[in-house]
Amino acid sequence: MNSPVDAEEPERRRLTKPGRKTRDRIIEAAAELMFHHGVGGTSIPDIQAAAGVSASQIYHYFGDKQGLVLAVVNFQTDTKLDQQRPLLDNLDSIAALRAWCETAADRQDAMGCVGGCEIGSLASELAETDPSARTDLSASFDRWELPIRSGLARMQTRGELSEHADVTALATALLAAIQGGMLLSQVRRSSTAYRHAVSAVIDHIESYLVP
Template sequence: MPQTPTAKGRATRARIIEGAAEVLRERGVAFTTLDDIRGRTGTSKSQLFHYFPDGKDELLLAVAQFEADRVLEDQQPHLGRLDSWESWQQWRDAVVERYERQGDECALGALFLQVGRARPGARAIVAELMRQWQGQLAAGIRALQANGLVPSSALDVDRTAASLLAGVQGGVAIMMSTGDATHLKAALDTGIEHLRAMAGAPGTATTERNCP
């Protein structure tokens, strides 16, 4: 029977994953070896394989999960409290800032290219990330409805959340290819404007901004 990891063991594994993520971001997936990761994390070869018996691919999947979690964490606290137009605007700005800071290097995408997107583990990570992201957007729309800012019968909440997420992902893909965030901003602003139109609220997500 497999042993249940101790608190120390879980902390060590998390430290290895976080250290590996730092190295992979700095050097790139294709140019990072297990020796690089062991050097950064102060981990012996036997210790590394104790926590990741299948070697580099298993570690890369763990780092991919770490990076996927960061996608949502970087949008907090705004993504978790989309209950006003102001909070939607703050979320919009946080998303733009995150991806402008990331630039054309996507650690998560690079990891999936290395381990293979078709692998069940990789697909599960992406599917769960999108499920959670869309779920929080849908919760935000329902919060607007609960606060009387959007009529309850005005739109299909889950479909609207899916459309907004698809727009964000498309904008990010174009930004990574061109270095220009215009399409990402347009997708976010149009999605929020659509919600405001359902409410009949004056102004738009862009005109309320206090600075350009």
């Protein structure tokens, strides 16, 4: 690792349009490589080659590899949340929760259950070695949990879900089932574990429906 050429939050610096395009291209290339090979298995030269940029351009935009990793964490979070936004904004019925998790299961099947969760993999790799990344990954998980909790809270407000349901705990439990289920499915190369994991928690949430 070279030392950073600029440690002052370079991602917030005002960029020209071509500059933003280059920066985005670097992040996308890094995200793709890190998804397949891990952060530790992805070198700056690998990213240079994939993005068609020089090392100095990478250091210019991100300061150092750690800065780029943080950008990748936030890019993956933003991208995946955006992709799933219509589903995420409407998680206020049991059917919607099942449909959302089913979509993710089908996506895993389509990839042969290779790769696991983009966020979960980064979290497991970086939690003990990169405190800034851990903080950002914690915020990322919060951003995933929020639409689940909001949907359950709307069900509760409408009187569909019992007032005894702890919607925060249930939202966390579903996010954990998704993460653990995706890890087991990745290792086993079968979405069955993921499907069982999310079904159990959604069945449990369903038990709080007001008859």
